[in-house]
Amino acid sequence: MASPAHKIRFGNLSVTIWRNSSEKGVWYSVNPGRSYKKGDDTWRETDSFGYDDILSVSKLLDQAHSWIAKQMQADAKSRKAREEANSGDE
Template sequence: MSKRPVHEIRYGLIKVSIWRNQTKSGERHSVSAVRLFKDGDSWRESTRFGRDDLLTASKALSDAHSWIYHQNENSTGSTDS
């Protein structure tokens, strides 16, 4: 069974997933960003972004940063890098 993201942010065809990872030094988060596109009848994901995707991806990544920051602030009073 694959691990699921703890949070997803979606703006149109741009999707950012936030993953929680346990490390020796505590909980950390990582982020993946993809652009969704249709290939025939199937939806696919790409990690490449065109010019018109960049501002939307930037907004989604900024929101991911804020979400992680607030999660860490609420749980430990510290910030995650």
């Protein structure tokens, strides 16, 4: 399984950012999650949030949005540099 491109945490809340690619290009997706301990002290993950989690999750998503925007700019710059290097080979 592929590793996440980035993960942002705040307490038991997190947003995992995944880099995806296809013939159409690269895009990013996010999965918000909340960690909790089951009765037997086993850590579990859920995508269900309580009232007290909502604002914190929204702030994590805002941070994820900013990280993805910067990464997309870096991806575009890198792609442009590759294209310019390849055009010099012709």
